[in-house]
Amino acid sequence: MPNHQLDPNKWITLYADYLFNYTIVRVKDRETAQDLVQETFFAGLKSMANFKGEASERTWLISILKRKIIDHYRKINSKKGQAEVRINYNSDAESEGDWLEERVADGYDKNAEDQIQNEELGLAIEDCLDKLPEKQAKIFKMKTILGYETETICNELNITASNLWVIIHRARTALSGCLEQNWY
Amino acid sequence: MSTKYKFFISCEEAKHICDKSQYGEASFWEKVKLNVRLSWCRITRGYSSNNNKLTKLVQKSKIDVIEEDKKAEMQRKLQEEMSKY
Numbered sequence: 001m002p003n004h005q006l007d008p009n010k011w012i013t014l015y016a017d018y019l020f021n022y023t024i025v026r027v028k029d030r031e032t033a034q035d036l037v038q039e040t041f042f043a044g045l046k047s048m049a050n051f052k053g054e055a056s057e058r059t060w061l062i063s064i065l066k067r068k069i070i071d072h073y074r075k076i077n078s079k080k081g082q083a084e085v086r087i088n089y090n091s092d093a094e095s096e097g098d099w100l101e102e103r104v105a106d107g108y109d110k111n112a113e114d115q116i117q118n119e120e121l122g123l124a125i126e127d128c129l130d131k132l133p134e135k136q137a138k139i140f141k142m143k144t145i146l147g148y149e150t151e152t153i154c155n156e157l158n159i160t161a162s163n164l165w166v167i168i169h170r171a172r173t174a175l176s177g178c179l180e181q182n183w184y
Numbered sequence: 185m186s187t188k189y190k191f192f193i194s195c196e197e198a199k200h201i202c203d204k205s206q207y208g209e210a211s212f213w214e215k216v217k218l219n220v221r222l223s224w225c226r227i228t229r230g231y232s233s234n235n236n237k238l239t240k241l242v243q244k245s246k247i248d249v250i251e252e253d254k255k256a257e258m259q260r261k262l263q264e265e266m267s268k269y
Contacts, residue, residue, distance in 0.1 A: 008262065008266055009266075011262065012255055012258050012259045012262060013255075016250050016255055016258060017249045017250060020248065020249065020250050021247060021248060021249075024248055030248075034250060034254060034258070037250075037258070038258050038261060038262075041258070041262050041265075042262075042265050045262075045265055045266060045269060048269075118244060118245050118246055121241060121244060121245040121247075122245040122246065122247040122248075124245075125241065125242060125245055125247050126247065138252075141249045142252070143207065144207075144242055145242070145247055145248065145249050146249060146251065150207075150209065156252075165200060165203060165204070168203055169199060169200065169203050172203060172206075172235060172238055175238055176234040176235065176237070176238050179238065179241065180234075183241070
């Protein structure tokens with residue numbers, strides 16, 4: 001039974017960071033990731049009529065984002081294709097002959113596995129952050145992820161330092177509990 | 185205040201110092217007091233262990249967020265776009 005509704009007014013607050021984390025591990029560039037997230041929201045608006053309400057709002061937006069990321073790679077690949085006239089692995093004459101050895105893939109790519117696990121962890125933390133009250137999540141992100149000074153946050157949000165630490169404490173306790181259930 | 189009271193802090197205060205130390209904002213003296221508490225209080229130890237674990241997980245995940253001013257700009261653009269529909 002379709003029961004999910006779309007509310008574009010809340011998209012940025014609720015999903016921008018989640019979509020951004022999903023994107024940044026795939027495109028490795030903040031600016032591009034932010035643009036793709038913004039484009040996803042625009043595309044979402046355009047195709048609101050197609051939303052059947054069967055999936056959650058976030059799942060639906062992620063499916064749009066996936067297409068945007070694929071389009072992004074198609075675009076840069078086609079640009080690359082036009083520019084690449086010659087294929088030169090290494091122009092340095094001294095290292096001639098080493099190319100085969102250097103290009104052999106690592107049989108067990110630990111990095112790739114770690115990256116996947118870190119991405120999943122990042123999204124699990126985002127999921128837990130979503131469950132916090134909006135103000136707690138915002139302050140936790142500013143302090144922990146963006147690394148803002150206590151004073152800066154207090155001035156910006158007009159709260160006292162002790163207020164901030166109470167909020168941080170609540171957020172950390174809730175997050176630990178949530179990750180205990182969903183991650184450890 | 186006697187030396188004894190200087191060294192012994194409540195569980196709440198210990199948790200507060202533990203939170204601050206996650207961000208490198210606990211003073212040397214506060215850390216000493218926290219360590220004294222950690223040596224005998226199981227609840228503080230449990231909290232501290234979870235707190236440290238959370239800090240490590242957040243660092244390991246390399247989680248990132250969009251800056252607040254950028255979000256405000258995105259919201260403005262979205263509102264503009266919404267007005268077209």
